[in-house]
Amino acid sequence: xxxxxxxxxxxxxxxxxxxxxxxxxxxxxxxxxxxxxxxxxxxxxxxxxxxxxxxxxxxxxxxxxxxxxxxxxxxxxxxxxxxxxxxxxxxxxxxxxxxxxxxxxxxxxxxxxxx
Amino acid sequence: xxxxxxxxxxxxxxxxxxxxxxxxxxxxxxxxxxxxxxxxxxxxxxxxxxxxxxxxxxxxxxxxxxxxxxxxxxxxxxxxxxxxxxxxxxxxxxxxxxxxxxxxxxxxxxxxxxxxx
Numbered sequence: 001x002x003x004x005x006x007x008x009x010x011x012x013x014x015x016x017x018x019x020x021x022x023x024x025x026x027x028x029x030x031x032x033x034x035x036x037x038x039x040x041x042x043x044x045x046x047x048x049x050x051x052x053x054x055x056x057x058x059x060x061x062x063x064x065x066x067x068x069x070x071x072x073x074x075x076x077x078x079x080x081x082x083x084x085x086x087x088x089x090x091x092x093x094x095x096x097x098x099x100x101x102x103x104x105x106x107x108x109x110x111x112x113x114x115x
Numbered sequence: 116x117x118x119x120x121x122x123x124x125x126x127x128x129x130x131x132x133x134x135x136x137x138x139x140x141x142x143x144x145x146x147x148x149x150x151x152x153x154x155x156x157x158x159x160x161x162x163x164x165x166x167x168x169x170x171x172x173x174x175x176x177x178x179x180x181x182x183x184x185x186x187x188x189x190x191x192x193x194x195x196x197x198x199x200x201x202x203x204x205x206x207x208x209x210x211x212x213x214x215x216x217x218x219x220x221x222x223x224x225x226x227x228x229x230x231x232x
Contacts, residue, residue, distance in 0.1 A: 033219060042206055042222035056219060058152060069169070091160060093220075102210075103150070106160035 002027065004094050004107035005018065005074075012113045018041060019079040019086070021110045025094030032075040033104060034060075037089040049075060082114045117142045119211050121223035129231050134177070135182075136192045136226045138207030146212040149183065149190045150220070155203040159207045163205070166190065197230045202227075 005024040013019050031050055035043040037058050045059040049069035060067065064082075069075040078084055089111050093104035118141045128134035140149070151163040166174045166183050173181050178195045194201055207223040 029218070034222070035222075041225045043220070045219040058220070089158060093160075094147055102218075103148075103162060103165055105162065105212075106152075108157075108159050111158075 002103055004029075004092055006092050006107035006110050008110060009108060010111050010113070012115060013082045014115050015083055016081050019082050019091050019112055021077040021079075021092075022074045023077070023094075023107060024074040026105055027092035029096050029105075031055075031095045031097040032069050033093045033095075035091045035093065036077075037091060037109075039088075041101075043091060046057050046077070074097075076100030076115070079112075082112075084114050087112055087114045116222045117144070117211070119207050119221055119223035121205075121207055121226050123226045124224075125215040125227045125229070127231055128194075130197055130199060132197055133193060133195045134197055134228065136193070136194075136205050136207075136228065138190045138223060140188050140207070140209050141188065142209065142211075143189070144167050144211050148210045148212060149181075150208040150210065151179070151181070151190075151192045151224075152206045152208060153201075153203045154206065154225070155200075160206075166204065194228075199230050199232060202228060202230045 025078045033048050034046040037043045047060045047067045048056040064080045066078045089109045091109045095104045096104045120139045147168045149166045153161045155162045164176045180193045182191045204225045206222045206225045211218045
């Protein structure tokens with residue numbers, strides 16, 4: 001029973017390039033969440049998606065960041081024209097989306113470094 | 116908006132002893148969940164324990180238990196018989212309960228726990 005998968009685990013980009021982070025939820029889970037963790041900080045919510053729908057993007061910067069969760073395939077968090085301040089660990093979590101078992105299970109994270 | 120506060124940035128404990136990590140939160144919601152997650156040096160986020168606010172009984176998972184005081188909005192984690200593998204960052208988190216399914220987690224800043232041999 002595979003857990004939440006994220007790839008790549010480490011990603012290095014130069015300023016101005018694009019970063020694409022992928023997340024495959026646990027089997028049977030239809031809800032995906034993205035969180036960002038800056039050094040020495042807790043995780044901060046970015047976006048919550050269900051298949052083909054963005055439910056809550058209140059934590060995501062309005063510019064350069066986008067997320068999708070297509071009908072087929074993994075969820076993608078895309079950061080365009082990366083800047084040094086985007087360097088962080090990005091975690092994906094999934095849940096079945098059924099009350100009361102809506103505990104979120106996390107992937108191993110993608111560590112983004114912007115040079 | 117909900118906030119979660121962990122007032123202890125760092126703590127240490129001797130192996131086999133007991134340690135308690137503090138967490139307080141602020142919310143106007145009546146139905147919600149509270150969680151403790153552990154983040155070891157591998158950086159993987161691991162669920163330790165979960166508590167439903169409508170349950171008066173404190174949750175327990177083996178050596179981990181919570182002291183949930185709803186009126187005081189306090190949710191502390193007790194680790195008994197501490198082991199070296201318990202060394203990690205511990206995050207307290209809040210989630211509003213809704214009919215439609217899940218909600219975002221709101222995290223505290225974490226407590227770095229070191230278990231000494």
